[in-house]
Amino acid sequence: MMLSRYAKKYSKFIVGQLLFATIWVLSQLAIPRLMVDIIDRGIMVNDMSEIVNRGLLMLLATVVNIISLLISLYFLTRVTAGIARDLRGDLFEKIIDWSKETRGSFSNSTLVTRTVNDVKQVSILIDLFLRKIFTLTITVIGAVIIAFSIDVKMASIILIIIPIIFILALRLTTKALPKYSRIRKAIDRMNQRFRENVTGIRVVKAFNKSEYETKMFREATEEACQSNVQAESTMMLLSPLVLFFTNILILILLYAGGVRSVVGTVTMGALIGLIEYAIMALNNIQQFAAIITIFPRSKVSIDRIQEVLSKEEVLRIEEKTPDLEENLLRFENVDFYYPNSTAAVLHDIHFDLQKGETKAIIGSTGSGKSTLVRLLMRDYDAYRGQITYNGQDIKSLSNAEINQTVTHIPQTTFLFSGTIRENLQTGKKDATDEEIWEVLDDVQMGDFFRQTKEGLDFYIAQNAVNLSGGQKQRISIARGLIRETDYYIFDDCFSALDYSTEKKVREAIQQRLSDKGVLVIAQRVATVKEADEILVIENGNIVGKGTHQELEKQCLVYQEIILSQKSINGGEER
Known part of the structure; x- marks a missing residue:
């Protein structure tokens, strides 16, 4: 089982917790037994010394009870917090290493829910098992054993009730389990709807869709609410049933004890002790019945976490081939289809990128440029053909090896909350301030930060709301260049x-990366015109190759791109 693997690391704390929890239960069980002796051996016969002696033992049991409880809770906290931390760490590590194709099996909202909510549910389960289920079980067993030591016939009545309650709990829990699974799925959909609307709030407002999106979100929350009501309606029957049987048992014990006390077969202390242990046993069973409602939810959460942890990477790392000692990046006759699609997105793509060379790819929206980049970063594998880095097939390289070979600077910028120094050091961990200033100057941001009183300690807010779009993009470029x-x-x-x-x-990039292989993906002609070679892509096909001057004369698609951009910019090519 998944949890047992994580629990091994904390076995010493678990043993300590169980040991002190046992001491806590035993000290708690001892108190009613001592009270029986005080009544029968002290109060009933006016023996003051017996009352004092048993009273001191009760005080000692109370002190031991409190101390053992505190120690057991300390060990419990170490276990639950540690396992939750390890689970979240492993989930994050697993998710962060997935390719885009593998990650496509799960929505972002469900991954967040599984990493946060489901792990919390598992943590609650561990807490309940070690702190409640274990102690409740010992308490019930101990209470029954001590009750039998007081009076066998009357204690036998308790054993009749316990199996009935367990059978009821088992049947209701089994019935509720699939309903809790539906709750988690409904919460995933609710989170996804919320996430999409918060992320795209400007679009929602721009298209006056606030009312519609509010309605859709309310429907998602209503679905989660109804699923929860159905599940809880099943489990809520348990506590009243337990309470009913508890009251019936107490009435039977009072009646039988009253009859037997009249004939002198049961003492007053024994009767009070039996009722105390009966109430203790059934109260603990009632708590157990209430706690058991957590198990269906936790079982669903464990399964959802296990689903992520056991998910195999779709893109396998193949065995490395002997290094061909090629100092180039090569796309060789590559075709690509997206999963579950019959339409090819890229057709027979072939080009080389040597170190010290700058190549550019230009094309309109939907031409296949982004897909080509995804293949270069191995978010997906090519359907046909081969992609190699320095002679090694990309399929034989791990994500870490690919990222050590190539730097990808995307159009969509993401900056971490923190200082500008911290953001650039995510590109190079040991980057000095001198290196950071140098690369900021390259992207025309050095003067901006020099004018601030914070300098490199300038704090970038969440989502970089204190920077313009152009500033964010230049910092993203700087992070890649470093x-x-x-x-x-x-x-x-x-x-x-x-x-x-x-x-x-x-110009700064060209000078800085003069000995590197540079691939520029763009829609603007001005961005690519200085490249050593430009590839024109349309509908997944390379329809032109050459310099700006050559394509301007020979490639119809490139000519159309130039004309369209000139018309937009008033005759100026940009």
């Missing part, structure tokens, strides 16, 4: 820059 890799992919990452700034940044 890395040391063989190849750099600039994936339409100049789109938010004005023409003058873009030109300065491109």
